[in-house]
Amino acid sequence: MKTPLKGIIPPLVTPLTDNVTLDIDGLERLIEHTLSGGVHGIFILGTTGEFAGLSYKLRKELIERTCQQVKGRVPVLVGITDSAYVESLNLAHIAVDSGADAVVLAPPYYFASGQPELLEYLQRIMVQMPLPLFIYNMPVHTKVVFDPETVKVAADIPGIIGMKDSSSNLAYFKQVQFALRHREDFTFMIGPEEFMAEFVLTGGHGGVNGGANMFPKLYVELYNASLNRDFEKIARLQKKVMQISTGIYKVGHYGSSYLKGLKCALSVMGICSDFMAEPFHRFNQPERDRVAEMLEQLDYKSLI
């Protein structure tokens, strides 16, 4: 894997047929669908992949099957976030044994840590980490922000090669980037697809954008347009992204609306099941009908 990693890395949803069973055909279709759209990597077991709701057995199977299916065509990144240190390391070992390229780690998310505690945690876990690691900033779920000063010190720990920020706070992430401006090898990836283009225009490396599960080509083209500073194209493609962001992701109530809308759309599109891990539940028919209608309005077949 070349560093810094660049491009569009979809945070894969985890196709399920029930609470303990992978939708294996769906997973295969989803991987091929995203790869055929030109994505630059695959990230499994992130927030979008509902990692926290999956059993370890299922996470293991998902890691193995994904690596087998991708077969080295693009880098595979594996989320190993867990509130238990040992389980994070176990997942990292499964990842390396399966042929994954890197792992992604957010802070332990039950009992929030102070910044020195967080830094020491990273220092201790990296001693045993068998793969390169991306720091994952996701404060809405973890209740902890990686202070720019913490990232600056952490970036010198051997094996830490980049960071994904899903805080939606671009002022924050630019402070982190500035603190590490001497580190040309360090990868900066952004979660929110709404401003991935802006982020790439001024030097960001790419996006870990949920919408790329549905429309990998759209996000890859938007990424390329940003690299090429093709503003007319950026405007046209970003409009589609904003339609998705303010449409498909807002059908439900509560924070889970994004997850439910995304899985529902993938199901309507025939790619994979919309079964969700607990504590969430797939949309009922009325919401599904609205998602289907929004897909039509997007003229979605033109986007695939």
Place this chain on the structure above:
Amino acid sequence: MKTPLKGIIPPLVTPLTDNVTLDIDGLERLIEHTLSGGVHGIFILGTTGEFAGLSYKLRKELIERTCQQVKGRVPVLVGITDSAYVESLNLAHIAVDSGADAVVLAPPYYFASGQPELLEYLQRIMVQMPLPLFIYNMPVHTKVVFDPETVKVAADIPGIIGMKDSSSNLAYFKQVQFALRHREDFTFMIGPEEFMAEFVLTGGHGGVNGGANMFPKLYVELYNASLNRDFEKIARLQKKVMQISTGIYKVGHYGSSYLKGLKCALSVMGICSDFMAEPFHRFNQPERDRVAEMLEQLDYKSLI
């Protein structure tokens, strides 16, 4: 187990020798120490038990050993909170197989749920739950409060027999109690030891108080004094509790100060190791010295 459950149920710390190994002798001593103080039950794998930082293997061992050691002398409650539904059920099955009396469940704590989602989650998981269950309200860590209306409906789900509230918001918990005033069999337990006496004076059933790891007799006597409305005794004993709360629990920085102080004190007292599960780390010598000094000021040997 008689309902409602009453009295002092220490949320047991988990004695560890390293990240993957139980301090077996420490666990045995800790259980005997609390039982000899007259506690009315034992609660393992709560927040104080660092459940979220422990591997499943270790949780399983802890459940089995605790049940073996307690041997039915008091009810054993087992925390099964997890962000993965399947793992919560697995833990419940281990609990029932080991002879535990009940389980305790907080909301999945990575991706916060809306109230209807939370209720449906309880409804679905209770279908397969092999033991009676206490709802566990712990919003600072889970980011979710069980609305009184949610609890009111949930309390009718077969198998849900009580609630432990660690929100520190007594106005809230009295609203919950009022909503369930027709339910004489429903148990109401409070986490914060600072106002356990007040809670019991007006009808609360008891406390799941961390300090009872160190001084079970103190908390049991305070509970009894509250039952007996012995205000002179309440004042005298509550002063000790407040010394602990504003002393031993405040030596460190960050939210983890309570956990570190408690485990450190148990180590100074010779009961069990102060090794902590990641991402936390035991106190260094200067903090340990302060804890030891505070124990002396408490005249702690008189409290055992």
Place this chain on the structure above:
Amino acid sequence: MKTPLKGIIPPLVTPLTDNVTLDIDGLERLIEHTLSGGVHGIFILGTTGEFAGLSYKLRKELIERTCQQVKGRVPVLVGITDSAYVESLNLAHIAVDSGADAVVLAPPYYFASGQPELLEYLQRIMVQMPLPLFIYNMPVHTKVVFDPETVKVAADIPGIIGMKDSSSNLAYFKQVQFALRHREDFTFMIGPEEFMAEFVLTGGHGGVNGGANMFPKLYVELYNASLNRDFEKIARLQKKVMQISTGIYKVGHYGSSYLKGLKCALSVMGICSDFMAEPFHRFNQPERDRVAEMLEQLDYKSLI
């Protein structure tokens, strides 16, 4: 004014006929209504008094009229919380000139302060403060908690004579009380009426309870029952308080539900207008009907 201040101090609603006009007759009736119920003081311009939504002209008029109406029968406490230091001092001077007995101050509530900033603010403002002052802890609105250590130091500033806590966190307030256990003259008052009885049972001085606008006698009797440790009476009266708390205060949506329900009930009872200061608006007829029905269920005429 004797210290510590004890008993029930209603945080008076501010009767309005429109956004800039006091409902003078309503104010007179409300004051006489609460005094006739035996309250031990009157607190104007608190959160319940919608202080932040009132013009300074109106606040001045309210202070003057209240002091004239009360005529020294009980102490009058005046809220002087403001985001502007100078305006807080202006209000304090109006209070002293009008014959008020003390002032009540929460932190400046736009730009949140750190603890040392908060302490220095108190130290500076107290130099010019013409009346004794109660610290007002109201974190949900001010975004700032007075740390127990901050209160401990602040309590030594000449002129600071007590504290009102509306955090609903009884563990917190007991830590503050414990830090000041050597200060027999310092007043501790609690906002939430749901646990005023518990608070008084173990040494708290009383309640600044919104419901005492409607039913002063109920809250005074509950206070007395707590002093007398008459548990049968506490149980009976607290049930009424909980009916109010889970009924009248929960008719609306959003945080303003408490304020709207309280003013609506006072209007249904014929005491004062339910006009509300912006940004809020009185209940419409359907909500008013529900409040009226709840008042009937309370058998409210028996409570007056």
Place this chain on the structure above:
Amino acid sequence: MKTPLKGIIPPLVTPLTDNVTLDIDGLERLIEHTLSGGVHGIFILGTTGEFAGLSYKLRKELIERTCQQVKGRVPVLVGITDSAYVESLNLAHIAVDSGADAVVLAPPYYFASGQPELLEYLQRIMVQMPLPLFIYNMPVHTKVVFDPETVKVAADIPGIIGMKDSSSNLAYFKQVQFALRHREDFTFMIGPEEFMAEFVLTGGHGGVNGGANMFPKLYVELYNASLNRDFEKIARLQKKVMQISTGIYKVGHYGSSYLKGLKCALSVMGICSDFMAEPFHRFNQPERDRVAEMLEQLDYKSLI
């Protein structure tokens, strides 16, 4: 004033000599300093202007003197945010009488409103509003976000002509922009200077950036470089902005660090006093020395 308003609008600090006195010479110098740097407007009484800490008398004087000094050379925007509706309108009338061009309004910031309450508040206040109005989104201080749906409806209220967003959440603000994509006359301004360039590159109208108090030319050039898509220049100038953001704004502790650093730098530069409105206090000498040193590292004289 042409709509949409475009460019750099510094949120002016309020120069003070003490808590109740304007630093009149400082204000004059500051206005001339920013105007000479080519700014496209002036915004007084925003968060950076410490509006919430100023007496009404002082706010009035500031509005009048600013309008007199600017003399129509650029539009003057006046912050009228207040927790009291009547005081907001009073400020708006002072603004129109003084010749200001528009007003800027954040939600009442003591008691947080629900979205329908917020919308109704805007609808009612706009009936009497004598000047065009910008909505001001500042959730860290007001505890309220304007939902994109709320803004969409509010934008149709006559007189509401734009929005300033200081949430730092670019995903959010792009959702607002998308909801109003049919409104070519509506102004979108961003507070955080760290990503003003990105915001302007894809269609944002400009920045209300605190750093433009110190270095108006730097921010105007960065704005122009963004309009001209001059990426080499953007990179060079944004580096300076990030030095300021991670240096001068981070010398202090607590949220007030930005305000203190900015006023301190202006004082070191000889532009105006660094006296701060309560509850804050200017930096002491050691912090002032660090700010002076940072200004040297910036080679700040080249930036003026």
